[in-house]
Amino acid sequence: MKRSYIREILDAINENTISFAGGLPNEDLFPLKQLKKASKKVFKQKNSLQYSKSQGLDSLREKIANFYTNIYALPTTKEEILITTGSQQAFDIILKSLHANNLVVESPSYIGALSAFKILKKDIKDFKTIEQLENIINKDEIFYCVSDYQNPSTYTYTKKQREKIANILEKKDAFLIEDAAYSLLNFQGKIKKPICKFYSEKSYHLGTFSKIVAPGLRVGWIRANKELIGNILAVKESLDLHTSTFNQMLLDAYLEENNIFKHINKNAKNYKKRMNYMADCMEKYLPNFQFKRPKGGMFIYGKFNNIEDSMALAKKALEQNVAFVPAEVFYFDEKKSNEARFNFTNCDFEKTKEGIKILAKLTK
Amino acid sequence: MKRSYIREILDAINENTISFAGGLPNEDLFPLKQLKKASKKVFKQKNSLQYSKSQGLDSLREKIANFYTNIYALPTTKEEILITTGSQQAFDIILKSLHANNLVVESPSYIGALSAFKILKKDIKDFKTIEQLENIINKDEIFYCVSDYQNPSTYTYTKKQREKIANILEKKDAFLIEDAAYSLLNFQGKIKKPICKFYSEKSYHLGTFSKIVAPGLRVGWIRANKELIGNILAVKESLDLHTSTFNQMLLDAYLEENNIFKHINKNAKNYKKRMNYMADCMEKYLPNFQFKRPKGGMFIYGKFNNIEDSMALAKKALEQNVAFVPAEVFYFDEKKSNEARFNFTNCDFEKTKEGIKILAKLTK
Missing domain, CATH: 3.40.640.10 (Type I PLP-dependent aspartate aminotransferase-like (Major domain))
Structure with a gap:
């Protein structure tokens, strides 16, 4: 049983890694206070x-x-x-x-x-x-x-x-x-x-x-x-x-x-901004990466026109402390691919730009 | 796919049922306060x-x-x-x-x-x-x-x-x-x-x-x-x-x-008392039920000398609002059995006595 390559990337990531790899929601948006308040009611019930x-x-x-x-x-x-x-x-x-x-x-x-x-x-x-x-x-x-x-x-x-x-x-x-x-x-x-x-x-x-x-x-x-x-x-x-x-x-x-839909809307606004920023960086620095701006979710997905194997690029990028997910892991038969997935919810603007620039260099 | 008979019993149980059926720890012994205190530390961490x-x-x-x-x-x-x-x-x-x-x-x-x-x-x-x-x-x-x-x-x-x-x-x-x-x-x-x-x-x-x-x-x-x-x-x-x-x-x-072993010892003492009380009731009112007092765990297990099918008894008992688990569900081939399992952790002394007495009547 092979462990998923994503998990392997996640294990390899350290605090210096610029990571577009995971599918993690942004922690700053968690309703920590509201859940803490809700827990008071729950802790009153033994069951x-x-x-x-x-x-x-x-x-x-x-x-x-x-x-x-x-x-x-x-x-x-x-x-x-x-x-x-x-x-x-x-x-x-x-x-x-x-x-x-x-x-x-x-x-x-x-x-x-x-x-x-x-x-x-x-x-x-x-x-x-x-x-x-x-x-x-x-x-x-x-x-x-x-x-x-x-x-x-x-x-x-x-x-x-x-x-x-x-x-x-x-x-x-x-x-x-x-x-x-x-x-x-x-x-x-x-x-x-x-x-x-x-x-x-x-x-x-x-x-x-x-x-x-x-x-x-x-x-x-x-x-x-x-x-x-x-x-x-x-x-x-x-x-x-x-x-x-x-x-x-x-x-x-x-x-x-709480009104969960208010909370979701706040998150969606935040994520949209992050998505647009990453998309802007890609268009500017990584013109050979072809993608459509998504209307929801947590990822930008596209293909590199100038490389054939995104897995090889992902491995090189990880050595430079940049992580993304090459698409072959998303195909059930794990066929080679020039596609890649980038998560935009969990990386600040500065790091996003830096990471995309590093990828630009690697694909030149 | 058959649902487990225990779950079916648990679903049939209502507030009037005297239940020896489940394997539920006693809620009064849960370290609710201590966990609530511990949660304060946890809610400080977004991750x-x-x-x-x-x-x-x-x-x-x-x-x-x-x-x-x-x-x-x-x-x-x-x-x-x-x-x-x-x-x-x-x-x-x-x-x-x-x-x-x-x-x-x-x-x-x-x-x-x-x-x-x-x-x-x-x-x-x-x-x-x-x-x-x-x-x-x-x-x-x-x-x-x-x-x-x-x-x-x-x-x-x-x-x-x-x-x-x-x-x-x-x-x-x-x-x-x-x-x-x-x-x-x-x-x-x-x-x-x-x-x-x-x-x-x-x-x-x-x-x-x-x-x-x-x-x-x-x-x-x-x-x-x-x-x-x-x-x-x-x-x-x-x-x-x-x-x-x-x-x-x-x-x-x-x-x-917290010292978890102190907590466990407190629970064990409480359970031992409950086990002994139930065992005493069984010896007094249900002499045809043969068992050994356990040295731990949450159950008394034994067999009825005067009946052949504890499943039939369990069904009759449930009609009288008393629940226990007939042993055939514990055999992989579900063979008929005169054995039965009684949980002692979750029923107060008075109800325990009452429930055992009802079973005594049903097995006479």
Whole structure:
């Protein structure tokens, strides 16, 4: 079992490294004070330290269900929500509850999902165009995608594409795992309707507090119909019994006392500024790196026109204390690539400029 | 995928139920104040809400390593510890990192382990005597056991038996998963040397804060040699990236400021009293239930001499608002049994007496 190259980079990073590699939210934006205040309420309840239900805390699931009803215009009840230990855990849980051995993924794709699929020894296929998807996917196979500000590509499906994908999955009677890690973290305040809005029968929609509140709490969720939730409940239980009671109650109290969407908007504004600054630096110093400014999420993704292998560049850059992620780790077959992913949420302006300039020198 | 019967019972329990069913520590003993105090230190650090290393927090792993060096007389470094999201997660992580398809378990065995093994579609065998173990286990297969105050049987291996098991495993070149969930929770303050003390090469020793501090934080650990830890790291990462940073830092700060062994001793004293009270009630009102008083842990286990099927009794009892766990769920092949498990940590004296009396009536 190979450890993910991203983790290896992260391990190699020290305080002198200019890092565009991770996918870490900016710590200065964490609602530390508000969570501390919320914790006072939680520490008054003994059962915050006790075992709790595998499906998750009722009142937190109710609040998450309301996100769907109000924000995504997808009427949802708490029975259709299951709390996971971070969104990452959802892959293992869902796959163990199904018999499917075949998955279809986007290329490039989220590395954490690929690694969860590979550990369960699933067969992975990819596709080039949505038209192709129809030829590739079969009954009861699983389509996995990130529909907004995809990690790493930053791509967001249009409404037409969403409907088309939903039609294909329905026609083929396939499953959908729709990862919405970044859906709420958008720079224009416009929330797109998820694909599962158009195909609710066999779909799982994954959400997480990691990108909008704090990843260190490891709380995510799965939205699916009651029957599917029932099937994954035993798997969740066998995996870690339940997600931390304390952390669920902490988030529940936080949501009770604060307007999370105000908080998200503040973050999105901050991130947009950082993204634009990095994009400006790239256009100025790294003209051979071709990319589109993303409308949300945490990454800039593009390709180097003047080099063939971004992995080789990444290794050279790391020697010069600059880290980014070469795209071959995002392809399930790990093919060579001239593409690369840059995180913009976690590096100050000065360092960003310095890092991009170092890369400019290395690619000359 | 069947949900565990214990969870089903727990779901059926309401405020009027006298429950001996769960395995819940007593909430009144949680160090709520101390954890609240510790949280003040944690909330001063932004990185408590950030992603962190898959292996776990260095300083917490160091403290856990010290448990082994000082309490178990097993010299251990932090490189030999990996933090898990509750001890339950360790089963999935370890099994995914090995090629073994066969497991040998005790009969009866911990239901959470059985369920984790079954979900991964492993073949399970059991054995009657330690001598038999030698004939049953093969190279690279896995032996799973709870060596102290086993759940459910409350059995504790003698030193001789531990050495014998270690010898067999070494001779057969098999793996050991030694679950120490209850090892520190003993009524006499005597800590036995674990089996892995006598067979360190291919062994995993599992520990947890659930029984000694608070289960709601979902923090456990695996102790193994560096090579084995290296192999499971990628699996842990693919499963939930890492265990909650906040909860790890909270426990680390708690351990910094408090003597955990004083806390454990206080709990053990309280539990011993509860165990003896329940045992007294059983001897008085339920003379056909045959058991030995355990020297640690959270359960009384025994068999009804006057009935054949404890599952049927459990169902009748639940109708009368009394819950306990019939033993067939603890056998991997779910065979009928007249044995039963009673939890004594979580029910007050009056209700305990009342519940035992109701069972007495039902078995007459």
